[in-house]
Amino acid sequence: MYREQWVADILGNRSILSVALDVHMTTVGSAERHPNEQEDDVTALREVEATWKNHGICDFDDAVLNLIRVAIHEAGYSLTSETYGG
Numbered sequence: 511m512y513r514e515q516w517v518a519d520i521l522g523n524r525s526i527l528s529v530a531l532d533v534h535m536t537t538v539g540s541a542e543r544h545p546n547e548q549e550d551d552v553t554a555l556r557e558v559e560a561t562w563k564n565h566g567i568c569d570f571d572d573a574v575l576n577l578i579r580v581a582i583h584e585a586g587y588s589l590t591s592e593t594y595g596g
Contacts, residue, residue, distance in 0.1 A: 529551050
């Protein structure tokens with residue numbers, strides 16, 4: 511699987527989409543995880559969001575960035591960046 515190194519440095523062997531889905535599913539009550547796991551995942555997503563390098567490259571990358579922001583926001587955390595586009 512292709513993944514950029516800066517994302518792998520933050521998320522390890524997990525993908526952005528799987529982490530965002532875990533955060534969403536925990537937030538809406540469809541998955542039960544330890545609160546520390548949720549907080550760790552949100553912290554990781556916030557770091558990815560703050561260091562996002564693919565903004566404006568293509569619609570898909572912009573959609574992934576927005577998905578990250580939605581997951582962070584719905585989990586009740588603020589974004590690391592200054593604006594929220596969701």
